[in-house]
Amino acid sequence: MVEFLSKGTTINGRYEVQRVLGQGAFATTYLANDCKNNKEVAIKAISMTKLNDWKAFELFEREVAVLKGFKHSNIPQFLDYVHSDNEDSHYLVQEYAQGQSLKEKLSSDWTPSNEQITKIGKQLLKVLVYLGNLNPPVVHRDIKPANIMFALNMDGKAADCIKLGDFGLAAYAEEDDEQKEQEE
DSSP: OOOOOOTTOEETTTEEEEEEEEEOSSEEEEEEEETTTTEEEEEEEEESTTOSOHHHHHHHHHHHHHHHTOOOTTSOOEEEEEEOTTOSEEEEEEEOOOEEEHHHHHHTTOOOOHHHHHHHHHHHHHHHHHHHHSSSOEEOOOOOGGGEEEEEOTTSSEEEEEEEOOOTTOEEHHHHHHHHHHHO
């Protein structure tokens, strides 16, 4: 788990932390401003000294490696990876998918129409086909309502687009097959 960075903390002289977006078992995700481009970004931070398990860092490194190669409109774009020799933290910088997660929408008593469900399904299917066609193929392994975001346009209005996030458990298909064999 990463200690919370305070508002105004600057990472790599470029990314100014605004607020916490989420906290996981091993990492904290922040909303930050990219001072170079004046755009909002999401930064996932992990601290080496706070980890109890080296596997968490391996998963973080794999997430960075996997995301670097992605170019898909329904996946938040990889922007940067930052590590300073005098710090024990590593930072994954991605496009900020502003909006609400499917989990949040469903918790607010939103009931999607059949047309909306079909649109969501088609967009997720496009992502899965894209991941499956990569060489080597990538398996997300954590598709759930909390990781499906309904994106907003620049004007803050709902876009007709979802974003699939959190590739922290993603694996190349060969790795996934090897893990299954070891478990058997």
